Amino acid sequence: MERFEFLVVGGGIAGVSVGYELARDGRVCLLEREEQLSFHATGRSAAIFMETYGNAAVRALTSASRAFYAAPPDGFAEEPLTSPRGALFFADEAHLAALRAHFDAVRGIVPSVEWVPGDDLTRHVPCLAPGRWVGGLLEPGAVDLDVHAIHQGFVRGLRARGGVVRTEAEALRVTRAGGAWTVATAAGELSAPFLVNAAGAWADVVAGLAGAPPIGLRPLRRTAILVDAPGDVTRWPMAASVDEELYFKPESGRLLVSPCDETPSDPCNAAPEDYDVAVTVDRLERATLLRVNHVHRRWAGLRSFVADRTPVIGPDPACEGLVWLAAQGGYGIQIAPALARACRALCVGDALPADLLALGLAAGDLGPRRPALRRA
Numbered sequence: 001m002e003r004f005e006f007l008v009v010g011g012g013i014a015g016v017s018v019g020y021e022l023a024r025d026g027r028v029c030l031l032e033r034e035e036q037l038s039f040h041a042t043g044r045s046a047a048i049f050m051e052t053y054g055n056a057a058v059r060a061l062t063s064a065s066r067a068f069y070a071a072p073p074d075g076f077a078e079e080p081l082t083s084p085r086g087a088l089f090f091a092d093e094a095h096l097a098a099l100r101a102h103f104d105a106v107r108g109i110v111p112s113v114e115w116v117p118g119d120d121l122t123r124h125v126p127c128l129a130p131g132r133w134v135g136g137l138l139e140p141g142a143v144d145l146d147v148h149a150i151h152q153g154f155v156r157g158l159r160a161r162g163g164v165v166r167t168e169a170e171a172l173r174v175t176r177a178g179g180a181w182t183v184a185t186a187a188g189e190l191s192a193p194f195l196v197n198a199a200g201a202w203a204d205v206v207a208g209l210a211g212a213p214p215i216g217l218r219p220l221r222r223t224a225i226l227v228d229a230p231g232d233v234t235r236w237p238m239a240a241s242v243d244e245e246l247y248f249k250p251e252s253g254r255l256l257v258s259p260c261d262e263t264p265s266d267p268c269n270a271a272p273e274d275y276d277v278a279v280t281v282d283r284l285e286r287a288t289l290l291r292v293n294h295v296h297r298r299w300a301g302l303r304s305f306v307a308d309r310t311p312v313i314g315p316d317p318a319c320e321g322l323v324w325l326a327a328q329g330g331y332g333i334q335i336a337p338a339l340a341r342a343c344r345a346l347c348v349g350d351a352l353p354a355d356l357l358a359l360g361l362a363a364g365d366l367g368p369r370r371p372a373l374r375r376a
Contacts (some may be wrong), residue, residue, distance in 0.1 A: 002190045004029045004164070006347070007183055009171055009206050010198035011037035013147075013332050014325045016154040017340035018196055018347075023161035025348050029190055030163065031183065033170035033202075037155065046224070046256060048238055048249065049334045050087045050142045052106040052113060057310045057366070060359035061335035061342075063109055068337035069145065075160075076153040079146070085249070086237030087142035088116065088124050090133045099242045103137050109359070114138040125239045127230055127288040142238065145333055154336075174209040181210070181321055194347060196323045201267035201302045203312075203326035212319035215312050215368050217327055219302040220262040223276040226297040229255045230290060246283045254296060259283050262303070270300040303330040308372040311339060314346035316368045323347045324368045342366070 005026025008019045016037065019028045049069060051062045069081045091099035107113050116136035121128050124138065155165065166187065173184040174195070181195040199206040201219035208214065233250045240247035240260075248257040259280040281292045306312055306327045316322040325343045328335065341353050342361070352363055364370060 001182070002029070002188065003180075004190065004192040006194045006196060007031060007181060007190055007192040008196040008198055009183070010200055010202075011165070011167065012198070012200050013151055013154070013336045014200065014328060014339070015196075015198035016151060016158060017336040018198060018325050018343045019163055020154045020157045020161070021340045021344035022196070022347065023158050023163040025344070028158060028161075028163040029192070030158065030165045031169040031171060031185065031190070032165070032167045035168055037151065037165070037167065046238075046247075046249065046258070046330075047145045047147045047333060048085060048087065048142060049082065049145050050139055050238075051110045052087070052089070052102070052137065052139045052142075053334070054329070054331050055309055056105075057361060058329070058331050058335060059106065059109055060356070060361050061311070061338045062331065064338035064353075064355050064359060065335055069143075069150075072153065073157070076157060077146075077149045079149060081146050081150055081153075082143040083146075085142050085144045086124075087139040088121070088237045088239045089137040089139075089242045090116075090121055090125075090128065090239065091135050091242045092132055093134050095241075095243045096135050099135055099137055102242065106137075110139060110141070112139070112141050114140065125236055127290050128239070129286070129288055132287070137242075138237070147333055150333065150336070171206060171209060174206070174211075176210070176321060179321070194321050194323055196325055196343070196347065198325040200326070201265075201304045203304070203324070205267060207316075207319075207322070207324075210319055210322050212316050212322050215324070215327065215373055216306050217304050218306070219265045219267055219304045221265045221270050221300050222258060222303055222330070223261050223272045223280055223298070223300045224256055224258045225272075225277055225280050225295045225299075226251060226254050226256055227281075227284075227290075227292050227295055229253065241287065246287055248284060255290075257281075257284050265302055267302070270302050272298040272300040276300070305329045306373055308370075310372075311335070311366065312368050312373075313339060313343045313366040314363060314368065318369060
């Protein structure tokens with residue numbers, strides 16, 4: 001029996017970031033069921049940081065993560081974690097009011113946002129279909145994220161602080177006795193007073209093993225493809241329709257395109273379906289002047305949400321010693337630093353960090369038994 005202070009289940013961005021933070025308080029063991037870390041959602045992210053994206057809680061967590069990515073701790077990474085990108089949300093006449101409402105909602109926390117008149121949209125994204133789109137919201141401070149460097153920085157930091165990482169270590173049985181959890185894996189048993197559930201799409205499954213009620217997690221499949229770009233698109237921002245029907249962004253000299261689909265799925269190794277790829281191509285061609293002759297790559301990932309689309313963080317009052325870090329939706333990378341700090345604080349019995357409180361976040365609004373989830 002190996003003994004630790006914290007067992008963290010899940011080797012994606014949530015698990016490695018909270019393991020990194022908790023390793024300041026005691027010895028951590030990170031358990032990942034796959035042969036490699038970040039195999040599922042983390043490794044399939046669109047990798048962009050946008051403070052205008054998501055609901056109010058997500059936007060606050062994103063803003064609280066910017067400083068970490070702009071100036072990471074010494075030794076975290078050898079190269080910058082971000083690169084300039086920008087983001088443009090565009091709307092047709094039917095959705096212009098929704099775009100204006102979103103603009104009003106975000107400019108208090110992101111004062112750099114700009115309103116873009118319809119006739120100026122193609123200055124930012126020249127391929128947009130003329131006449132269809134009548135307004136836009138530009139977030140010039142949005143940046144691309146180096147997901148691999150970020151994930152590896154957290155892993156190195158976790159190990160440097162004495163943490164242990166175990167792959168091919170699926171939690172087969174989870175029991176609690178004498179104030180400690182015991183997790184049985186194929187490689188042996190491990191024990192700790194705290195069990196952090198950062199298992200992504202499998203978080204409700206892990207909770208069930210621990211005897212905790214589910215939080216109503218819904219894994220939703222999202223499709224992405226890579227197609228040829230119309231020349232040099234290096235300086236284009238990410239472009240997305242405000243009705244969440246489409247987004248596209250420069251990626252390795254081509255365009256990454258998604259139809260923003262949210263197809264309910266069981267937890268699994270998600271794969272794209274031909275129909276969803278066809279929808280992606282159709283939406284891109286209707287929204288722009290582009291025509292797709294070849295899809296160079298296609299993939300899918302699972303984005304896991306609960307009813308109010310806000311992450312679930314903190315100790316479970318229904319299950320002693322179980323701590324949740326789940327339901328990050330499509331925001332897991334961009335909110336990871338702030339989310340990990342919040343989870344660490346709540347796990348060890350501290351208040352939320354002062355900067356998160358100042359942004360309007362409250363522990364009760366993030367917890368696993370909050371009223372919004374009970375009503376779902």
